Amino acid sequence: MLGSFSKLRKKKAALIVFHQSCSWFGFLTILFHILLLLKDQYVPYSVKQLLVPFLAENKPLFSGLGTLSFYLFFLVIGSSDFLMKKLGRKNWRKLHFAVIPAWGLSVVHGIGIGTDSTEPWAQLLYTAGIMVILIVGILRYIESVVIRHQSKRGKPINE
Template sequence: MTEWILQLPTWEMIRFFGLLSYFMLFAGVAIGISYSFPGWAPKTKGKLYRMHEAASVSGMFLGVFHAMLLVIDTYMPFSWHEILLPFAASHAPVINGLGTIAAYGMVIIILTTDLRNKLNRKVWRLIHFASYPTFVLALVHGISGGTDTKVGWIFLSYVLTFAVVTILSIARAFLGGKRSLAHSAGRR
């Protein structure tokens, strides 16, 4: 069994699952921002929420799998200590530490979303807004630590995903005031 595992193309798998995790995190963030736009029909809003949740949870698990593969990599193996403790990696400690923090961010955001009804709404929203810096940390980790970032389509995908999240965030900020006032008026 050990020989079979050592024969796996771990480096390629590490990059594949890292990229897939990033793209699912991007999808979760982008759909989550879109979900918050006013005007969606309830049925559409429900579909968006399920897509947001599925993408975010998938991204988290893919990111954890990405990190776990680093332990069995034969070219540049990481210890559990280097993976679990931010900035403890012997290779590129800052870049890999940002990846570790992004992974913890994803786990915390997912867990607190599952506990949403048990948390104070303001606390939950504050934690959920950590999705933005978590996304940026994952982006910086991918761009700086990814051995394939120089591949044109991969670098372009990083630029485009960042641009989409930025544009959606700006659009949401402009729509936010109107929604918040209407929402607040309806609660009184």
């Protein structure tokens, strides 16, 4: 979302590297989370319960949302690094937007089943993350409206 801001277009290459690094770090964190759940003695999960949505005995709805979120993230990161050229930019871009529901499902998953979700620091992290995404999304929408309005009036864009 940041890369589409007109003021940040000159820094797009650096933003792409940052974006890809964060994507892989997040994906590896999810895999680590899954591996930890396999070893958890307090609330045990089987491989099947982790891979089949809504099959887990512990809070099946929230567990299932986490599994669906994982699959969406996997689809996005896999298509970005391995299938982008085969899909073509237009189709890849459409598929890339699956990250939005993936993120939303992961937030609901974390709030609903996270063992630390009632802790003030966790609530602060959830709230801050949600607010950042909302604010950046709103600012991006406002900028697109302003640019569209300026282009209709024949005024130069980005002045």
